[in-house]
Amino acid sequence: MGAANGQARAAVVGTGLIGGSVLLRLRDAGLDVAGWDPDPATRRHAAERGVVVPDALEDAVAGRDVVFLCGPLPTLPATLTRVAGVTDDGCVLTDVGSTKADVATAATAQGLGHRFVPGHPMAGADRAGLAAASPTLLDGAAWVLCPAPTGMAAFRRLAALLIDVFHAQVVPMSAPEHDTAAALASHVPHLLAGALAGAVQRAALRDAVLALAAGSFTDGTRVAGGPPARTANMLLGNRERALAELGAVRNVLDELAEALAAGDAGALTARLDEARAARAALGARSYTTHRCEFPAEVEHAGELAYLRELGAAGGHLTGCRVEAGAVAYTAHLPVGPPLG
Amino acid sequence: MGAANGQARAAVVGTGLIGGSVLLRLRDAGLDVAGWDPDPATRRHAAERGVVVPDALEDAVAGRDVVFLCGPLPTLPATLTRVAGVTDDGCVLTDVGSTKADVATAATAQGLGHRFVPGHPMAGADRAGLAAASPTLLDGAAWVLCPAPTGMAAFRRLAALLIDVFHAQVVPMSAPEHDTAAALASHVPHLLAGALAGAVQRAALRDAVLALAAGSFTDGTRVAGGPPARTANMLLGNRERALAELGAVRNVLDELAEALAAGDAGALTARLDEARAARAALGARSYTTHRCEFPAEVEHAGELAYLRELGAAGGHLTGCRVEAGAVAYTAHLPVGPPLG
Numbered sequence: 001m002g003a004a005n006g007q008a009r010a011a012v013v014g015t016g017l018i019g020g021s022v023l024l025r026l027r028d029a030g031l032d033v034a035g036w037d038p039d040p041a042t043r044r045h046a047a048e049r050g051v052v053v054p055d056a057l058e059d060a061v062a063g064r065d066v067v068f069l070c071g072p073l074p075t076l077p078a079t080l081t082r083v084a085g086v087t088d089d090g091c092v093l094t095d096v097g098s099t100k101a102d103v104a105t106a107a108t109a110q111g112l113g114h115r116f117v118p119g120h121p122m123a124g125a126d127r128a129g130l131a132a133a134s135p136t137l138l139d140g141a142a143w144v145l146c147p148a149p150t151g152m153a154a155f156r157r158l159a160a161l162l163i164d165v166f167h168a169q170v171v172p173m174s175a176p177e178h179d180t181a182a183a184l185a186s187h188v189p190h191l192l193a194g195a196l197a198g199a200v201q202r203a204a205l206r207d208a209v210l211a212l213a214a215g216s217f218t219d220g221t222r223v224a225g226g227p228p229a230r231t232a233n234m235l236l237g238n239r240e241r242a243l244a245e246l247g248a249v250r251n252v253l254d255e256l257a258e259a260l261a262a263g264d265a266g267a268l269t270a271r272l273d274e275a276r277a278a279r280a281a282l283g284a285r286s287y288t289t290h291r292c293e294f295p296a297e298v299e300h301a302g303e304l305a306y307l308r309e310l311g312a313a314g315g316h317l318t319g320c321r322v323e324a325g326a327v328a329y330t331a332h333l334p335v336g337p338p339l340g
Numbered sequence: 341m342g343a344a345n346g347q348a349r350a351a352v353v354g355t356g357l358i359g360g361s362v363l364l365r366l367r368d369a370g371l372d373v374a375g376w377d378p379d380p381a382t383r384r385h386a387a388e389r390g391v392v393v394p395d396a397l398e399d400a401v402a403g404r405d406v407v408f409l410c411g412p413l414p415t416l417p418a419t420l421t422r423v424a425g426v427t428d429d430g431c432v433l434t435d436v437g438s439t440k441a442d443v444a445t446a447a448t449a450q451g452l453g454h455r456f457v458p459g460h461p462m463a464g465a466d467r468a469g470l471a472a473a474s475p476t477l478l479d480g481a482a483w484v485l486c487p488a489p490t491g492m493a494a495f496r497r498l499a500a501l502l503i504d505v506f507h508a509q510v511v512p513m514s515a516p517e518h519d520t521a522a523a524l525a526s527h528v529p530h531l532l533a534g535a536l537a538g539a540v541q542r543a544a545l546r547d548a549v550l551a552l553a554a555g556s557f558t559d560g561t562r563v564a565g566g567p568p569a570r571t572a573n574m575l576l577g578n579r580e581r582a583l584a585e586l587g588a589v590r591n592v593l594d595e596l597a598e599a600l601a602a603g604d605a606g607a608l609t610a611r612l613d614e615a616r617a618a619r620a621a622l623g624a625r626s627y628t629t630h631r632c633e634f635p636a637e638v639e640h641a642g643e644l645a646y647l648r649e650l651g652a653a654g655g656h657l658t659g660c661r662v663e664a665g666a667v668a669y670t671a672h673l674p675v676g677p678p679l680g
Contacts, residue, residue, distance in 0.1 A: 122554050142551055171551055181548040184540050189556035191600075192532045195593035197615035200524050203588070207654025207674055208521040210622050211482055211511055214462050216529035218622065219559040225619040228612035232605050239600055246597060248543070253535035257586060260531075260579055265572050272568035275537035279565040282550050282558065314547025334547055 008161060011036070011064040013057065013079060015046050018096045018121065019070025020133025027051055028135045029165045036060035037130075038071070045130050058086045066161065068119075069095040072230070073237045077106040084112055092154045094119040098182060099238040100146050100175035108148070115154045118146040118175055120182070121168070128227045142316060143168035144182075146175045147307055152300075155307075156327055159320040169316040169332075172307035179238050183245035187238055190223050190231050191246055197224035287315075287332040296327045303327070348501060351376070351404040353397060353419060355386050358436045358461065359410025360473025367391055368475045369505045376400035377470075378411070385470050398426045406501065408459075409435040412570070413577045417446040424452055432494045434459040438522060439578040440486050440515035448488070455494045458486040458515055460522070461508070468567045482656060483508040484522075486515045487647055492640075495647075496667055499660040509656040509672075512647035519578050523585035527578050530563050530571050531586055537564035627655075627672040636667045643667070 010033040012023040019035070023046070026033040034052045037043050046053045054060045061067050061083050069079050076095055080103070083093060093116040095103055100118040107116035122142040143162050147155035155172070162168040173181070196217070200209050209217075223231070235242055252271065259267035294303040310317070310331055319330025350373040352363040359375070363386070366373040374392045377383050386393045394400045401407050401423050409419050416435055420443070423433060433456040435443055440458040447456035462482040483502050487495035495512070502508035513521070536557070540549050549557075563571070575582055592611065599607035634643040650657070650671055659670025 122552050124554060144552065171548075173548065177545060177548065178552075181545045181552050184536075184543060184545075184549045185552040185557050186554045188539075189536060189554075189560040191593065191596050192536060192560060193556065194596055194612050194615040195589050196524075196529060196532060197618040198592040198596075198611060199528075199585070199589040201614050201618035202592070203524060203585075205517060205521045205524075205652060206618065206621075208511075208513065208517065208652050209524045210618070210625070211651070211654040211656060211674075212462050212484065212518075212521050212525040213622055214464060214526040214529075216533065216563040217525045219562045220529040220532060221615075221619050221622070222559045223556040224612070224615040225623065226616075228609045228616055229605075231612050232608040235600050235608065236603060236605060239603065243597060243601055245539070245543075246593075249535050249539040252538040252542070253531065253586075256531050256534055256538075257583060260575050261583055263576060263579065265569075265576060268572040268575065269568045271538060272534050272564070272571050274541050275534040275561070275564040276566075276568055278537040278541035278546065278550070279561050281546075282553055282561070283565065285550070311551070312545060312548050314551040316551060334551075 007032075008065045009033070009063065011061045011067045013037075013061065013067060013069050013083060014071030014075075015042055015053075015130050015133070016070065017124070017128050017130075017132050017137070019068065020046070020130040021135065021137035022068050022070060022096070023051055024049070024133060024135035025138060025166060031165070034060040034064070042130055049130075057082065062086055063088070064091055066092045066094070066158065069093065073097045073099065073233045076103050080107060080112065080116065081110060084110065084116075089115065091115065092117060092158050094145070094158055096121055097237065098186065098234045100144070100178045102237065104146055104148070104175040113148045113150045115151065117148075117151055117154050117158050118178075119158070120144040120178065121166075122185075124226075128230060138166050138168070140167045140169065142171050144171045144173055144178050144311070146178060147172055147304055149301075149304060152303060156296075156320055156322060159317060160322075163318060163320060169318060170320070171311045171316045173311035174308050177308070177312055179241045180245070183238055183241040184248075187235055187242040188246050188249050190226075190235065191242070192249070193221050193224040194231070197221040281334075285314075286335045288335055289330065289332050291319075291328055291330055293326045293328045296322050296325050347372075348405045349373070349403065351401045351407045353377075353401065353407060353409050353423060354411030354415075355382055355393075355470050355473070356410065357464070357468050357470075357472050357477070359408065360386070360470040361475065361477035362408050362410060362436070363391055364389070364473060364475035365478060365506060371505070374400040374404070382470055389470075397422065402426050403428070404431055406432045406434070406498065409433065413437045413439065413573045416443050420447060420452065420456065421450060424450065424456075429455065431455065432457060432498050434485070434498055436461055437577065438526065438574045440484070440518045442577065444486055444488070444515040453488045454490045457488075457491055457494050457498050458518075459498070460484040460518065461506075462525075464566075468570060478506050478508070480507045480509065482511050484511045484513055484518050484651070486518060487512055487644055489641075489644055492643060496660055496662060499657060500662075503658060503660060509658060510660070511651045511656045513651035514648050517648070517652055519581045520585070523578055523581040524588075527575055527582040528586050528589055530566075530575065531582070532589070533561045533564040534571070537561040621674075625654075626675045628675055629670065629672050631659075631668055631670055633666045633668045636662050636665050
């Protein structure tokens with residue numbers, strides 16, 4: 001990506017909510033960046049917002065140092081093949097899809113493991129499309145990257161760019177662990193919101209329920225307002241893990257319902273107290289900071305293991321520099337035992 | 341309550357989050373108001389905030405025109421008996437509990453149906469206690485009141501006070517219909533939030549899930565941060581209806597899970613679209629306004645039926661005036677068919 005990120009040449013393929021936000025931020029950061037979208041109206045809209053948008057995908061990505069693939073989840077494998085074919089072997093490729101295992105497997109099967117780094121920025125909005133995109137949407141976001149054994153150099157370059165331009169908190173994880181965590185962090189919550197809002201839509205007292213809607217309902221159904229097809233794609237892309245984690249949530253729901261049915265205030269309060277511990281840990285996290293260095297010129301197995309353990313433990317990176325033959329990470333780990 | 345609400349003498353028994361907020365608002369509105377709480381430290385705290393707080397409950401409520409009972413749900417029937425015994429028969433009593441059928445039945449059994457008006461303001465906070473109370477917490481809130489056949493005069497007086505002082509949107513409902521609607525609007529969402537947060541607390545990747553927590557998770561678990569005992573009391577107070585409505589939500593969740601397991605994008609999208617309709621109706625309600633008058637001096641069956649139908653249809657009152665032998669309501673009804 002050149003001597004500094006300011007000189008990297010980037011492209012964004014698929015300029016909806018996330019891709020458009022990536023594009024606008026890269027542009028505002030002074031990078032040479034081009035966008036492309038299969039929809040001609042979206043390309044015109046992007047051009048009106050002052051972005052370089054060639055008519056042909058190939059013209060947008062050729063000669064770039066990094067390409068963000070931001071189209072819908074089902075289109076990713078085909079787009080990856082197409083973009084890989086017209087970019088240099090040194091061009092880093094990444095995506096922003098909500099699940100990572102399938103696309104990581106597809107990339108490895110295509111021999112792209114050394115330059116494709118699966119990614120997932122944890123941000124979104126109820127609205128979709130370029131009209132809802134903003135250069136600040138991803139500012140400071142937790143941004144998962146999935147380093148592969150053969151792709152450490154690509155990981156480092158991309159992590160450095162995301163930290164520099166987006167002030168990202170880069171969360172390094174294995175693709176399967178990401179998908180398991182994302183099931184609980186995002187996919188199951190979408191199913192619960194859909195079930196709650198769907199049941200109200202069918203209720204005889206629907207309008208009274210909406211009139212009484214307290215914060216618990218308004219908050220708990222917010223993501224049910226998102227585009228159904230986008231949510232369906234996200235869920236289908238992580239089907240097995242979403243269903244498995246939904247099973248775990250159902251188990252706790254069964255325990256709550258049993259305690260309630262039995263009128264057992266003690267058991268009910270104990271279950272709710274357990275839930276509160278997770279919520280308290282979410283709101284009140286503090287972190288310890290450390291630095292960790294590895295030799296830059298060899299594929300060091302310890303580096304990959306270190307990164308994956310950091311992410312699985314809830315940690316993230318805010319620094320990634322290659323200097324004097326070493327890569328130095330600035331990392332943050334959550335402190336202490338679960339809050340009670 | 342005197343010729344105008346400004347001259348009504350009020351009392352609040354139980355000065356936690358809701359009761360304290362009622363107390364502070366009545367005081368700020370210029371009413372003669374006294375508070376009382378069983379906890380001496382809370383009484384001292386209330387006195388420090390400039391409120392009249394006698395040591396004895398009887399001294400707080402004697403001679404008052406209206407008394408708000410704001411203690412924990414399980415204490416309400418006993419407090420109702422005690423307060424009714426030391427107030428005039430013309431003193432209007434109300435509560436702010438999250439379920440209404442049981443307390444309404446208890447009041448009728450005690451011969452208080454003519455002056456006890458079950459109430460439920462739809463507002464709250466994660467925090468509890470007087471320290472979290474605020475005179476603005478209930479400003480403009482939807483505030484359910486449950487008029488009884490023998491209690492129309494008390495209902496009118498209380499509705500007028502709430503509209504005048506709190507700018508409340510008074511939602512008149514029968515107590516059982518309130519409890520059914522509240523189950524979906526509040527109680528089931530608390531169960532879902534508890535199940536989601538509880539499952540994360542038990543997850544092997546707990547800290548990674550919290551690191552990835554997207555808006556769907558943060559929003560969907562917010563009320564799991566509330567006091568477990570308070571939430572348990574709320575759920576236990578509406579046990580049968582909460583479990584019944586949880587069953588309705590589970591049915592939709594089963595349909596979503598089946599569509600997901602089958603990889604049926606069409607069915608999954610259709611269910612999510614149904615959910616989105618309820619969410620869209622929540623965000624984009626518009627109302628038609630009308631006035632309705634009834635004779636004030638007789639118990640008019642049409643008045644009660646009109647009010648209950650208004651609330652069941654998602655409507656509310658923003659005006660209630662008794663003048664020249666008639667009661668005039670200003671009412672608002674949501675417009676149009678379900679949004680698709």
